[in-house]
Amino acid sequence: MRLTKQEHACFIVEEDGQKLVIDPGSYTTPLLGVDGVIAVVITHEHADHWTPDQLKAILDHNQDVAIYGPPGVVAAVGDDFTVHAVHEGDEVTVGPFTLKFFGSKHAVIHSSIPVIDNTGVLINDRIYYAGDSFTIPPVKVDTLAVPAGAPWLKISEVIDYVAAVKPTRSFPTHEMVLSVAGRKLSDARIGQATELGGGTYHPLEPGDTLEL
Incomplete structure (x- = not known):
């Protein structure tokens, strides 16, 4: 299984020539010409974390793509695309990918901002990404996507999150809101927290891959 980092919260997982795309949003270079996508x-x-243009680019180049998201995503997308609603505790199999969903709410940004739906996803019992939350799944995590910077977090929370999960390996996501200096700081802290738990940190840049 191969993981390829894209900008910000987006990454692509490939297994047996088929691809799963996670969170293709506005801070990610348009995913034009990406083939083999099934979900x-x-x-x-x-x-x-998503835009109509990104979804259209994927669907224009791939047939029968299944899209999954929490109820808030279903409502936001409306009739433009078909999104299958998933909830905490759901499990879905699509092609070579088994997806397990954890958590139900976005992290609090501020008391004045409504808390929206959010789901974390565990891919093939190997890769876990909590979206914009610190939801910890009740399973051992092999590879953890760690948020590096966001309006809803501070680095001490990120360190505590990594320490609690104790992944075998980790890599950064949600980094496009950071300056170069800020990214270096986050990499250092996430790396230290991962290593203290016995894991390995991979400071992936867009286009970098991990073979799992």
Whole structure:
């Protein structure tokens, strides 16, 4: 299984020549000409995690793509695309991918901002991404996608999250809101937290891959 990092919250997982796209949003270079896609997971409705243009680019190049997201995503997308609603505790198999969903709400940004639906996803019992939350699944996590920067987090929370999950390996997501200096700081802290738990940190840049 191969994981390819894209900008911000987006990454692509490939197994047996088929691809799963996670959170293709507005801070990610348009996914034009990406073939072999059979499914997309959108963790929540914010534009940095999905856009109509990104979905259209994927669907224009691939047939019969299944799209999954929490009820808030279904409502936000409306009639433009078909999104299958998933909830905490659901399990879906599509092609070579088994998807298990955890959590139900976005992390609190501020008391004045409504808390929206959000789902975390565990892919083939190997890769876990919580979307915009610190939801911890009740299973051992092999590879953890760690948020590096966001309006809803501070680095101490990220460190505590990585320490609690204790992944075998980790890599950064949600990094496009950071300066170069901020990214270096987050990489150092996430790396240290991962290593203290016995894991390995991979500071992936867009286009970098992990073979799992």
